Amino acid sequence: MDIFKKLFAKKDPAPTAIEAACRIIDRFATATSSSIDREDLARYPARQFKVMAFHYGAIEYLSHQLGLDETQTLGVFVVFMRTYFSMPITETGSISERLQGFRDKPDERRFFEAGLDVFRRWDEQNDQQAPLELGELLKKY
Numbered sequence: 001m002d003i004f005k006k007l008f009a010k011k012d013p014a015p016t017a018i019e020a021a022c023r024i025i026d027r028f029a030t031a032t033s034s035s036i037d038r039e040d041l042a043r044y045p046a047r048q049f050k051v052m053a054f055h056y057g058a059i060e061y062l063s064h065q066l067g068l069d070e071t072q073t074l075g076v077f078v079v080f081m082r083t084y085f086s087m088p089i090t091e092t093g094s095i096s097e098r099l100q101g102f103r104d105k106p107d108e109r110r111f112f113e114a115g116l117d118v119f120r121r122w123d124e125q126n127d128q129q130a131p132l133e134l135g136e137l138l139k140k141y
Contacts, residue, residue, distance in 0.1 A: 016033065017031040017068055017072070017078060018072050018075055020066065021059070021062050021063060021066055021068060021072075021076045022076055022079050022080075022122065024062055024123075025055065025058060025059055025062065025076060025080055026027060026080075026083070028058055028119060028122060028131060029055060029080065029083075029084055030056075031122065031128070031131035031132075032051075032054070032055070032132070032134045032135075033134070034132070034135075035131065035132040035133075035134050035135025036051065036134060036135050037136060041087065042052060046107075047138060048085065049098070049101065049108055050107065050111040050137070050138065050141070051111070051134065051138070052081070052085070052098065052102075053101075053102040053108040053109070053111040053112040053115065054111040054112065054115035054134055054137070055077075055084075055115055056077055056078055056080075056099065056102055056112060056115065056118035057075060057102075057111070057112040057113060057114065057115025057116040057117075057118075057119065058115045058116065058118070059076050059080065060073060060075050060112075061115075061116045061119045061120055061123075062076075062119065062123070063076060064107075065123075068094065074095065074099075077099075078095060081095065089100045101110055110137075110141065111137060111141075113139055114133065114134075115117075115134075118131060118133050118134070120132045
């Protein structure tokens with residue numbers, strides 16, 4: 001009887017691309033978190049924006065790899081923001097302004113581009129030290 005249960009048991013559906021992206025970004029964010037001082041980050045909104053830009057760069061790179069569209073990419077970023085910055089759902093409307101800042105403000109743009117590069121190396125080259133560069137960037141800029 002057990003063999004029939006194993007053969008015909010319901011299998012969990014495969015995760016969607018968005019769920020997969022959220023899991024991967026969660027692992028990446030965990031890897032970067034060991035290089036930053038969370039208390040220091042909480043005191044300085046400008047640093048928070050840099051960290052957000054860094055991770056959005058990673059999210060954008062991953063979204064491109066997974067074939068996610070702009071709305072899906074935004075959804076992954078909202079999940080990241082709610083998870084790591086405890087952003088209430090009522091504030092998610094300002095995310096589009098925040099994303100524009102990642103492209104328009106030179107400091108945030110630097111972190112956005114670094115996030116793209118660091119994530120690529122972490123993902124494609126299995127460079128486990130790459131995420132630690134976030135901490136170094138925060139000390140430098």
